[in-house]
Amino acid sequence: MKIGVFICHCGNNISATVDVEQVAQHALTLPGVVCAHTIPHACSEPGQQLIKKNIQEKGLNRIVIGACSPRVHEATFKRVLAQAGLNPYLLEFANLREQCSWVHEDRQLATGKAIDLIDMAVNKAARLEPLTSSKVDVNKRTLVIGGGIAGIQAALDIADSGHEVALVEKTPTIGGNMARMDKVFPTLDCSACILTPKMVEVASHPNVTLYTYSEVEQVSGFVGNFKVKIRKKARLVDMEKCTGCGSCTLKCPVKAPSEFNMGLDNRGAIYIPFPQAVPHIPVIDKTVCSYILKKKCGLCQKICPTGAIAFEQQDELTEEEFGAIIVATGYELMDWTVYGEYGYGKYKDVITSMQYERILSSSGPTGGHIKRLSDGREPEVVAIIACVGSRDAARGRPYCSSVCCMYSAKYAMLTREHLPNAQVYIFYMDIRACSKMYEEFVQRAQEKYGANYVRGRVSKIFERNGRMVLQGADTLLGQSVELEADLVVLAVGITGTQSTIELAKKLNISHDEYGFLTENHPKLRPVESSTAGIFIAGACQSPKDIPLSVAQASSAASKVLGLISHDKLETSPLVAEVTILKCVGCFRCLSVCPFSAIEEQVLRDGTKVAQVNPALCQGCGLCSATCPPAAIALRGFTDDQLISQMESLCQLNPEL
Amino acid sequence: MTKLGYFPGCSLEGSASEYDQSSRYVCKQLDIELVELPDWSCCGAHAAHHTQHKLACALSARNLSIATKQGVDSVVAPCPACYSGLKSAQNQLANNPGLTEKLKSELDLDCNAKGEVFSLVELLSHIEPETLKAQVKVDLGGLKVAAYYGCLLVRPPKLVQFDDPENPTSIDNLLSAAGVQMLPWDYKVQCCGAVLGISNPDIQLKLSGDILKMAQLAGAQAVAVACPLCHANLDLRQEQINKYCKSNFNLPIIYFTQLMGLAFGASPKGLGIDKHMVNVGPLLSKVGIR
Ligand SMILES: Cc1cc2nc3c(=O)[nH]c(=O)nc-3n(C[C@H](O)[C@H](O)[C@H](O)COP(=O)(O)OP(=O)(O)OC[C@H]3O[C@@H](n4cnc5c(N)ncnc54)[C@H](O)[C@@H]3O)c2cc1C
Numbered sequence A: 001m002k003i004g005v006f007i008c009h010c011g012n013n014i015s016a017t018v019d020v021e022q023v024a025q026h027a028l029t030l031p032g033v034v035c036a037h038t039i040p041h042a043c044s045e046p047g048q049q050l051i052k053k054n055i056q057e058k059g060l061n062r063i064v065i066g067a068c069s070p071r072v073h074e075a076t077f078k079r080v081l082a083q084a085g086l087n088p089y090l091l092e093f094a095n096l097r098e099q100c101s102w103v104h105e106d107r108q109l110a111t112g113k114a115i116d117l118i119d120m121a122v123n124k125a126a127r128l129e130p131l132t133s134s135k136v137d138v139n140k141r142t143l144v145i146g147g148g149i150a151g152i153q154a155a156l157d158i159a160d161s162g163h164e165v166a167l168v169e170k171t172p173t174i175g176g177n178m179a180r181m182d183k184v185f186p187t188l189d190c191s192a193c194i195l196t197p198k199m200v201e202v203a204s205h206p207n208v209t210l211y212t213y214s215e216v217e218q219v220s221g222f223v224g225n226f227k228v229k230i231r232k233k234a235r236l237v238d239m240e241k242c243t244g245c246g247s248c249t250l251k252c253p254v255k256a257p258s259e260f261n262m263g264l265d266n267r268g269a270i271y272i273p274f275p276q277a278v279p280h281i282p283v284i285d286k287t288v289c290s291y292i293l294k295k296k297c298g299l300c301q302k303i304c305p306t307g308a309i310a311f312e313q314q315d316e317l318t319e320e321e322f323g324a325i326i327v328a329t330g331y332e333l334m335d336w337t338v339y340g341e342y343g344y345g346k347y348k349d350v351i352t353s354m355q356y357e358r359i360l361s362s363s364g365p366t367g368g369h370i371k372r373l374s375d376g377r378e379p380e381v382v383a384i385i386a387c388v389g390s391r392d393a394a395r396g397r398p399y400c401s402s403v404c405c406m407y408s409a410k411y412a413m414l415t416r417e418h419l420p421n422a423q424v425y426i427f428y429m430d431i432r433a434c435s436k437m438y439e440e441f442v443q444r445a446q447e448k449y450g451a452n453y454v455r456g457r458v459s460k461i462f463e464r465n466g467r468m469v470l471q472g473a474d475t476l477l478g479q480s481v482e483l484e485a486d487l488v489v490l491a492v493g494i495t496g497t498q499s500t501i502e503l504a505k506k507l508n509i510s511h512d513e514y515g516f517l518t519e520n521h522p523k524l525r526p527v528e529s530s531t532a533g534i535f536i537a538g539a540c541q542s543p544k545d546i547p548l549s550v551a552q553a554s555s556a557a558s559k560v561l562g563l564i565s566h567d568k569l570e571t572s573p574l575v576a577e578v579t580i581l582k583c584v585g586c587f588r589c590l591s592v593c594p595f596s597a598i599e600e601q602v603l604r605d606g607t608k609v610a611q612v613n614p615a616l617c618q619g620c621g622l623c624s625a626t627c628p629p630a631a632i633a634l635r636g637f638t639d640d641q642l643i644s645q646m647e648s649l650c651q652l653n654p655e656l
Numbered sequence B: 001m002t003k004l005g006y007f008p009g010c011s012l013e014g015s016a017s018e019y020d021q022s023s024r025y026v027c028k029q030l031d032i033e034l035v036e037l038p039d040w041s042c043c044g045a046h047a048a049h050h051t052q053h054k055l056a057c058a059l060s061a062r063n064l065s066i067a068t069k070q071g072v073d074s075v076v077a078p079c080p081a082c083y084s085g086l087k088s089a090q091n092q093l094a095n096n097p098g099l100t101e102k103l104k105s106e107l108d109l110d111c112n113a114k115g116e117v118f119s120l121v122e123l124l125s126h127i128e129p130e131t132l133k134a135q136v137k138v139d140l141g142g143l144k145v146a147a148y149y150g151c152l153l154v155r156p157p158k159l160v161q162f163d164d165p166e167n168p169t170s171i172d173n174l175l176s177a178a179g180v181q182m183l184p185w186d187y188k189v190q191c192c193g194a195v196l197g198i199s200n201p202d203i204q205l206k207l208s209g210d211i212l213k214m215a216q217l218a219g220a221q222a223v224a225v226a227c228p229l230c231h232a233n234l235d236l237r238q239e240q241i242n243k244y245c246k247s248n249f250n251l252p253i254i255y256f257t258q259l260m261g262l263a264f265g266a267s268p269k270g271l272g273i274d275k276h277m278v279n280v281g282p283l284l285s286k287v288g289i290r
Helices: A020-028 A043-060 A069-083 A107-125 A149-160 A176-180 A191-204 A247-251 A290-294 A299-303 A355-362 A404-416 A438-447 A498-507 A546-564 A587-594 A623-626 A639-650 B008-013 B015-031 B046-051 B052-068 B080-095 B099-105 B119-123 B129-135 B170-177 B201-217 B228-236 B238-245 B258-264 B281-286
Strands: A003-008 A033-037 A062-068 A091-095 A135-137 A142-145 A163-169 A209-210 A214-222 A226-233 A318-321 A326-327 A350-352 A381-390 A423-428 A452-455 A458-464 A468-474 A479-485 A487-492 A534-536 A568-570 A577-578 A598-604 A608-612 A632-634 B002-006 B033-037 B076-078 B117-120 B143-145 B222-225 B253-254
Touching: A003 A020, A003 A043, A020 A043, A020 A107, A020 A534, A033 A608, A043 A062, A062 A069, A062 A107, A062 A534, A069 A091, A069 A534, A091 A107, A091 A577, A107 A639, A135 A546, A142 A149, A142 A318, A149 A163, A149 A176, A149 A191, A149 A209, A149 A546, A163 A214, A176 A355, A176 A632, A191 A608, A209 B253, A214 A498, A226 A326, A247 A299, A326 A350, A326 A498, A326 A546, A350 A355, A355 A404, A381 A404, A381 A479, A404 B080, A452 A468, A458 B099, A468 A487, A534 A546, A546 A632, A577 A608, A587 A598, A587 A623, A608 B080, A623 A632, A632 A639, A639 B119, B002 B052, B008 B015, B008 B228, B015 B076, B015 B253, B015 B258, B046 B052, B046 B080, B052 B076, B076 B080, B080 B099, B080 B117, B117 B119, B119 B170, B129 B170, B143 B170, B170 B222, B170 B258, B201 B222, B201 B228, B201 B238, B222 B228, B222 B258, B228 B238
Parallel strands: A003 A033, A003 A062, A062 A091, A142 A163, A142 A326, A163 A209, A326 A534, A350 A487, A381 A423, A381 A487, A423 A452, B002 B033, B002 B076, B076 B117, B143 B222, B222 B253
Antiparallel strands: A135 A568, A214 A226, A226 A318, A458 A468, A468 A479, A577 A632, A598 A608
C-alpha cells in the first residue's frame, strides 16, 4: 500500500484557519503513507502536475486529497488519477474547507479537526478497491415539458440540430404566458409577431412531435434511458378531421370564463383559446359542456361540416423513451387576493397586470381599447402598484419577481400611447432595471411618456364617487398621499406552480418552497437539475423575463446536445451489490429503494434473492443500511470502509 | 347557558358605562352568564406595552389568572384595547413557557393559558343568526347604519384570527340579524386617531372627520361602534371635528350592543342611549322608538 496525501491551502481559504503544514506532517506518521504535500491550489495546473508526478515517481496506489467539498472537485481529481494511469476510484476526499476551515475560527481546534478528517480518509483509502464503470446506450430523443417561449426555444434548438424532440404542453395550445402579451419590453415589439412564427415552426418541424392538452403521467429510468408515460387528454375533437374553421365555437350556447383572457370575458364550452393558437383546433371543456353533463344540446356536432366532434373520445396513454428531459413549465401570478386592502374582486376597476396585458392587446376582450370594466369609460388616471406579492416577507413572498418594474414602465408607455391625455402613476419601492437597455427604458417612461413615479406603498384602496381612491405614503416627501384614479393595475408577483411541484415529484428533482425548480449549482450548473439528464429552463427556475428565459432554453438545449452526442454513457460504479450467499430474501431492500433498482432473482434451487439493476441504482445506500444480514454493500462506501473511518475517529478521541 | 369571565376594563366603568350596561343586557337575553372577574386590574392600555413588554404581559396575565381561580376558562372583553392586551398575553403565555414560569415564580401568578379570550363581537358571532332573530321584538328596519370596527377588533390578523382584517363583516352580520339595514362602505378599519386626540388633536380630528364623511357619503344615519375610544373620538369630539373640518355632521354614534338591545325590546334609557353627546333621540323617533 502506497498512500499519497495532498493538502490544499485553497488560497488561504483553508490555510488561514488550518495549519496545513502540521496536518501534512501528521499524515506522514500514518501507516501506508509514503508522501504528504501541501499545495497552494491543488486544482490548478501546477497542483495537478505535482499529484501526477508523485503518482508516477513514487508508485502511489491510493490518493487522499484534503481540499474543498467533493461536490466541487472530486471529478477533477478523478481525472488526474486516470491521467496518471491509476484507477480513479482509488481516491478519497477529506473536506477541509466547507466542513472545517469555513465553519471554525479557532486555528488550533480547526487544525485538530483537519487531522482527524485526514486520519479517517487515510484509513478508508487503505481499503479502497479499483472500480470500473459499465456503459449504456444513449437514447437520442429529448422530451421538453412546457410549451411556453422557453420550451419552444429549447425544442427548436434541438430539432434544428437534427435530433428528435417531443414537446408536451398541458393546455390546449402552446405559447405560454408570452402569448397573452401585447408588446414586450425592452423593445416594445409586438409579442405575437415574434412568438407566433416560432409556435408555427415548432408545430410543423419534422423533428418535433407536439403533444398539446397532454401531461406527463409517470417517469422511470435514468439519464440516457428515460421511460415516460404521456396522457393525451381527450379534446373530444378529432384532430385529423377538424379544419379549425371555428363555426362550432361561435354556436356554442354555454359560457365559461376565458382562461386565456384571465376571466375578463367568456368563451364557449367548445373553444379555441385565442386566434393564433397552435394547434388551431378547438377543445371541449367537459366540466361545462351541456352535452357531456346532461346529454342535451350537441349543437357543435350538428353544425360541424367535417364531423370532427367526438364526444366518445377517451384519454390516451402512450409510453415513449427519451435520453434527456428539459422542464420548462413556467410560472403563474401569486394569489393576490391575500391583499384585501386593495379590494380586488370588490372593485371592478382594480385589475391584475396580466388582465391589463389582455386589455392592451388588440386581440383581447376590449379590442385593445383601454376601458374601465365597471362602466366602459376611458380612464383619465391609471395607477399601477408595484411589488404586490414581491419583496413582502410578511405575505410569504420575500423575493423580487424581477419583471414587474419593467412591465410597469411598459404600461406607462402603452397607456399613454393608447390614451395620450391619461395620467399614469406608479407606486414603487425601488426600481430594478438591471439588464441591457432596461434603465434607459425606465428613463424613457419617465421623461418621454411622463410617468409619475411615487416612491411608497399603497395601504388602502376604496371607492369614492365612482373613482378609486388610493391612500399611501410618499416616502421621498415623507407625507401621506391620496390619489384618485379611474383604473388600478396591481403588478402582481410571480410564483412557481403546483403543477411544477407535482411534476418535480415524478421526475425526482428538487424545488423550493415557492415551487421554483432548484438548479444543481447556482453559478456553475444553472440549467441542470439535481438529477442527471434532466435540465430546467425559463421561469420555472426563478422569475425571469423573456430574454433570460430564451437564453436559458438555448443553454439547456446545448447541454442536451452535449449529452446525446455520445452513443454510450458511462454509468457510475458506485452502486449497490448483493452478496448472494448472505441474502435471506426478505426484500426489505426492494421496499425502500426509491429508484426501483432492486429486482427478485430466482436461483436454480428455487430460492429468491435480491439483485441490483446497476443502470437504475443511484447509489443512495438505503438498501445497504436496511439489509438485516448486511448482504448489500454500496461500492465505495462498504461497511468495512465506513467502520474503518469510525474507528480511526474514536481512537483519536478517547472520550468519544 | 354559557358561562364566561367578564373583563369590563376602565372605560366601561366610567365614560363608556352605557357599553357595559348594554353588553350585560344583550348577553343576558342570549343566555350568556358573565362572571365579572373579582379584583381585576388595569389591562395596561397603551401605556404599559409602550413602557415595558413584560409589564404589559404581567398585567393581563394577572387578570387571566383570576379567571382560572374563578373556574372559568374563557374571558370576554368588550373593549378592543383590553381584548388586545389579554389576547396577546394569552398568546405569549401559550407559546413561551419560560415567561409563564417567570411570572409564576416572580408574581405568584398561576395562569394556565388554556382558555380563550374573546372580544364581545367575536363571542356573539358564534351565535346562530336564527337565535338572534328569535329575540327581535322591535323593527329597526328603518335604520341605515355603517358599522365601524376600528383598528384592534380584527387586527393584527395573526393574533386575532377572526374576521377579515381589511373588510370585516361580523358587526354587520350581528346587526343585520337584529334587523338593522347595514351599509357597505370603505372606512370600516381606518384609524380614528386613537389617543392622538389628546397629544395631537389636529391629526385625530382630521382622521375622525374623514370617517364621518365617508359614513355620510355611504348614506348612514348613524355609525355603530364597538370601542369606547372610537366612540369618544367620533361622538364626544364631533363638535370639535365640525369646527376643525368646517363641517356640520350630526351623526349619532351608537354601540352595537345598544342597537341589539333596542331590537330586543329594551328601553333606550336602560341602554344608556341618552348618555351620548350627539342626540340619538330624533333618529330613534323616526323608527318609532321613544
Ligand atoms: C404581467 C407580466 C408582463 C410581462 N411582460 C414581459 C415583457 O414585456 N417582456 C419580457 O421579456 N418578459 C415579460 N414578462 C415575463 C415573461 O412572461 C416570462 O419571461 C416568460 O413568459 C417565461 O416563459 P416560460 O416559457 O418560462 O414560461 P411560461 O410562459 O409560463 O410557459 C410555461 C408553459 O408550460 C406549460 N406547463 C405548465 N405546467 C406544465 C406541465 N406540468 N406539463 C406540461 N406543460 C406545462 C404552461 O401551460 C405554459 O404553456 C412578463 C410577465 C408578467 C407576469
